[in-house]
Amino acid sequence: MIKFKKKNTLYKLYTWLPILTLFISVFNEFDFNYLNIDYFSFNFPFILIFYFALKEYQRFDYLLVFLAGLFNDTVVGLPLGISSLSYILICIFATYLRNITISPNLIKDWFYFLFIISLINSINFSILFLFFSYELDITLFIINNFFTFLFYIIFSIFFKRYLKSIDD
Amino acid sequence: MAESRDDFIIAIRSAFLKKSTKQKFSLLTLVFFSIFIIVLSSLNFKAISVTKTVIKEIVYRSSFIISLPENFIKSSYLNLIEYTNFYEEYKITKEELDQLKSENISTRIIKSENNELKSLIDGYTVTSNKILAKVIVDHESPFLRSIIINKGSKEKLKIGTNIYDRSYLVGRVIEVNYTNSRVLLLTDLNSNIPVSITPGNVQAIVVGNGDKKGEIKYIKNDLVNKIDDNGIAYTSGTGSIFKSGIPVGTVDLKDENKKILINFYSDFTQLKYVFAEIDELTPTFNEIEENDQTKVSANTEQIKLNLINDELQILEDSNTKFQEENQELNTLSNELNKQIEILKAENAFQKNVIQQYNLDKKELEFLRLNLIYSSKCQSKKLFSDGFKVGTPEYKECIMQKGKKSD
Numbered sequence: 001m002i003k004f005k006k007k008n009t010l011y012k013l014y015t016w017l018p019i020l021t022l023f024i025s026v027f028n029e030f031d032f033n034y035l036n037i038d039y040f041s042f043n044f045p046f047i048l049i050f051y052f053a054l055k056e057y058q059r060f061d062y063l064l065v066f067l068a069g070l071f072n073d074t075v076v077g078l079p080l081g082i083s084s085l086s087y088i089l090i091c092i093f094a095t096y097l098r099n100i101t102i103s104p105n106l107i108k109d110w111f112y113f114l115f116i117i118s119l120i121n122s123i124n125f126s127i128l129f130l131f132f133s134y135e136l137d138i139t140l141f142i143i144n145n146f147f148t149f150l151f152y153i154i155f156s157i158f159f160k161r162y163l164k165s166i167d168d
Numbered sequence: 169m170a171e172s173r174d175d176f177i178i179a180i181r182s183a184f185l186k187k188s189t190k191q192k193f194s195l196l197t198l199v200f201f202s203i204f205i206i207v208l209s210s211l212n213f214k215a216i217s218v219t220k221t222v223i224k225e226i227v228y229r230s231s232f233i234i235s236l237p238e239n240f241i242k243s244s245y246l247n248l249i250e251y252t253n254f255y256e257e258y259k260i261t262k263e264e265l266d267q268l269k270s271e272n273i274s275t276r277i278i279k280s281e282n283n284e285l286k287s288l289i290d291g292y293t294v295t296s297n298k299i300l301a302k303v304i305v306d307h308e309s310p311f312l313r314s315i316i317i318n319k320g321s322k323e324k325l326k327i328g329t330n331i332y333d334r335s336y337l338v339g340r341v342i343e344v345n346y347t348n349s350r351v352l353l354l355t356d357l358n359s360n361i362p363v364s365i366t367p368g369n370v371q372a373i374v375v376g377n378g379d380k381k382g383e384i385k386y387i388k389n390d391l392v393n394k395i396d397d398n399g400i401a402y403t404s405g406t407g408s409i410f411k412s413g414i415p416v417g418t419v420d421l422k423d424e425n426k427k428i429l430i431n432f433y434s435d436f437t438q439l440k441y442v443f444a445e446i447d448e449l450t451p452t453f454n455e456i457e458e459n460d461q462t463k464v465s466a467n468t469e470q471i472k473l474n475l476i477n478d479e480l481q482i483l484e485d486s487n488t489k490f491q492e493e494n495q496e497l498n499t500l501s502n503e504l505n506k507q508i509e510i511l512k513a514e515n516a517f518q519k520n521v522i523q524q525y526n527l528d529k530k531e532l533e534f535l536r537l538n539l540i541y542s543s544k545c546q547s548k549k550l551f552s553d554g555f556k557v558g559t560p561e562y563k564e565c566i567m568q569k570g571k572k573s574d
Contacts (some may be wrong), residue, residue, distance in 0.1 A: 027235065063192050066201065077350055084202040085202035088199050089199070096179055100175070134358065140378060
């Protein structure tokens with residue numbers, strides 16, 4: 001295991017890793033689309049934001065999450081503010097879950113995450129379809145939702161290890 | 169009951185309003201901020217447009233830089249696949265190139281004639297100037313199919329500018345910033361292209377299916393049977409969104425759901441460089457004539473001169489092509505003649521060898537028979553009936569195995 005000396009620059013950078021990853025992923029559209037697997041896509045920022053908002057990670061600044069949403073809209077070509085709203089809503093729901101939970105359970109979090117992303121994707125779809133007259137394929141939304149849900153459990157293992165390494 | 173409701177309200181209030189020590193804004197403030205920005209982005213104020221343009225300029229450039237490592241991996245992976253099929257593709261491409269070269273000349277002649285006729289009908293000719301643009305961001309969202317190119321209003325691009333991959337249509341510009349633009353690809357669900365399908369000259373609208381193909385929609389039912397598999401779809405120019413006559417793709421009737429699909433000529437996942445077509449209207453002979461009689465003569469002469477120059481150019485090209493072909497044929501003929509000469513020489517040499525072999529064989533036979541029959545054919549005594557050694561008669565006698573001819 002890598003050990004950092006606290007107050008070291010590398011350690012500081014390491015503690016900012018979730019936010020850095022979030023920004024890289026929104027700039028980079030991290031979803032393995034170039035593999036050209038039909039209909040395969042997932043929303044990595046949703047997983048990352050939900051996990052770190054749920055675990056009350058001190059470095060996870062909501063303002064930066066909001067900015068990441070704006071950047072995501074610009075890169076993807078959606079109307080400005082849509083992704084920011086989605087990300088902030090995820091933060092709200094995650095915070096709510098944290099407040100009402102006494103003993104955290106990964107499986108419960110996982111299914112709560114499914115409910116949240118389904119709700120947020122529905123809101124996104126409605127806004128884009130009703131207010132901005134976008135032609136969208138609902139199947140793609142459902143598949144994206146499903147894969148995001150599946151990948152949560154995998155990424156949560158890595159994130160847990162990361163948090164543990166920070167605590168150590 | 170009341171207690172659990174209180175807990176719920178406390179949790180909700182805490183989630184929305186409570187600000188931890190490290191947070192600068194509460195989540196409720198940020199939600200309002202987001203909604204405010206969404207409302208603003210749907211309005212067309214100049215200040216908002218400028219702000220959006222500035223953000224986009226920064227974000228696109230940053231995205232390009234951040235995507236470099238991923239793009240490197242992606243291109244390496246694709247290059248590896250490409251190299252495995254390299255030789256086969258090379259052979260096919262070479263054949264296609266030869267065919268296209270021969271077709272190119274006739275196409276240029278047709279283009280020139282077409283321009284002449286258009287200028288007579290419209291009064292204006294559209295001179296197009298294609299500029300090369302680099303694709304700086306091509307990350308496909310599962311919901312929107314678009315790319316960002318590094319040319320914008322600075323290079324006179326505007327909303328609706330047609331974008332090409334070689335001579336194939338790939339999309340049109342939907343958002344223009346100062347140094348970059350967003351291009352909506354033909355595969356996007358929001359993309360509608362009026363096309364003509366040949367053979368049959370069927371008019372239809374192709375809509376992107378959000379994946380890799382297009383789907384033909386809005387076509388009269390009785391015209392569906394007129395469409396052939398592998399028929400060619402090209403833009404009809406209806407609605408003036410796209411120029412007419414641009415190749416789009418081929419018809420695919422093999423779909424399981426009996427949809428009429430279009431396989432686009434261009435692979436939109438592999439776009440690195442594209443061409444943006446900037447149109448400029450140039451007044452033609454007829455228009456000039458109406459406006460300014462004094463300028464007409466000079467311009468007419470110029471136009472005629474240009475046309476003649478064009479024709480001359482085409483003729484020169486044809487001539488060069490024929491000369492090249494002629495030269496190639498001459499070279500081939502010379503080589504064949506040389507080969508014939510070599511073969512002739514070889515033939516003569518072989519004949520000589522065969523002749524020599526036959527002579528040697530005869531001589532050998534004579535020597536063999538001579539050993540046996542020399543006593544019968546030689547004249548040893550004064551009154552014997554033999555022949556003198558070395559004479560043709562002696563040789564004949566030996567060859568006839570001692571029998572003497574009369």
